[in-house]
Amino acid sequence: MVKNLFLPGFSQEKKEENPGSVEFQVLNFTNKIRRLTSHLKLHRKDYLSQRGLRKILGKRQRLLSYLSKKNGIRYNKLINQLDIRESQIR
Numbered sequence: 001m002v003k004n005l006f007l008p009g010f011s012q013e014k015k016e017e018n019p020g021s022v023e024f025q026v027l028n029f030t031n032k033i034r035r036l037t038s039h040l041k042l043h044r045k046d047y048l049s050q051r052g053l054r055k056i057l058g059k060r061q062r063l064l065s066y067l068s069k070k071n072g073i074r075y076n077k078l079i080n081q082l083d084i085r086e087s088q089i090r
Helices: 008-013 022-042 049-070 072-082
Strands: none
Touching: 008 022, 022 049, 022 072
């Protein structure tokens, strides 16, 4: 499995960091989401992949919610690096 497919620069910086950290998990989920999204553009009726995508989106959303409550600075930095959504400045 190719983990560094879409964001090679970000993952190289975090190589020494704990792979169980919230940032690393969000990075992996983001890579999976982008791969599944490109797959679903070709195979529109692949309902099992659609279900998997929805599950991964929910997991990433829960992790980001946890991170925003725990440490807003790390949350803003992460979503800016991954270009997920507009950052909420606190």
